[in-house]
Amino acid sequence: MTGPDPAVAAVRRAVRTELEDLPTGSLVLVACSGGQDSLALAAAAGFLGPRMGLRCGAVVVDHGWRPESAQVCQVAAASCRGLGLDPVICVTVEPGTRGGPEAAARTARYRALELAADGSGAAAVLLGHTLDDQAETVLLGLARGSGTRSLAGMPRRRGPHRRPLLGTTREQTGRACAALGLEPWQDPANDDPAYTRSRLRSSTGLLTDLLGPGLTGALARSAQILRTDADALDELAGQLGERVRRSGPPGTLAALDVVGLRGAPAALRRRVLLRAVRDAGSPAGAVGSRHVHALEALVVDWHGQGPLALPGGLSAHRECGTLLVVEARHGVRRGGSAARQPARDGRTGPTDEHRE
Secondary structure, three states: OOOOOHHHHHHHHHHHHHHOOOOOOOEEEEEOOOOHHHHHHHHHHHHHHHHHOOEEEEEEEEOOOOOOHHHHHHHHHHHHHHOOOOOEEEEEOOOOOOOOHHHHHHHHHHHHHHHHHHHHOOOEEEOOOOHHHHHHHHHHHHHHOOOHHHHOOOOOEEOOEEOHHHHOOHHHHHHHHHHOOOOOOOOHHHHOOOOHHHHHHHHHHHHHHHHOOOHHHHHHHHHHHHHHHHHHHHHHHHHHHHHHEOOOOOOEEEEEEHHHHHOOOHHHHHHHHHHHHHHHOOOHHHOOHHHHHHHHHHHHOOOOOOOEEEOOOEEEEEEOOEEEEEEHHHOOOOOOOOOOOEOOOOOEOOHHHHHO
């Protein structure tokens, strides 16, 4: 008896591995756009669900970008039902423009997926990102000058989201759809040069010609190595953050001991600063390396700098050996980073420096 096409088998094997830890009867949702990656994923889930004792459904998100998007959503939903997925949930979102169209759409999509999972009681939501997507994410991070965490690419799991196909190529998902007689939707945005990822995708062939056919796999392996390193650094930074955390005056959103931070390795210190600012309310995507380096200067290169403005309407300054993050409208308290008060030796300078 002839088995399934090798590409179909590869996709099914990846999905089975990702679902093996779920209890019998669990509901799994597939995020399906109707494109080849998510359609191949949906087909594998529909095939494996009954065999693994799982209930498999789908979520189809309509971003409303194009006049035909509602029809595309309905066609994708019908394809999912034809693959045996139930329930199939269609959600319409309004992405807005914050952070650019791609980032806004991604934020709205993940929010819709989380709401669908919560509302249906799903144990997991499967996403169709492939090895090629992972490689593109690493290249985009390199182009932006990103740090270890961004270069680590997309995690296999985060919260309810799981990415079974990170070891599967885009070529395999396309062959799987063809072998199963499925007709994926070709998103025009994938070829639109207005989008950064689309421009990168169209140039991948050139990069492969220049650097060799193993480029995609090598980038994905680099992401996995960097993710292991980033996880270890984040754990150490979390321990440091607990040691240097202090209480501040009323209205303080974050307070960190300057001496403890100054003596720490830069890789850990910067992670603590970034996490503190994000936890205080700065939007994650808005806090960049320049903000972190300016914060770090308040710790290691203190010479009386004024308050530092941060994204999200926050402000940071030093006061009595402590780095404080507050809402900008609260201003700087006495002894803060404006530091124009007379120091104890009669000079004009930062009063907290004499206490460290």
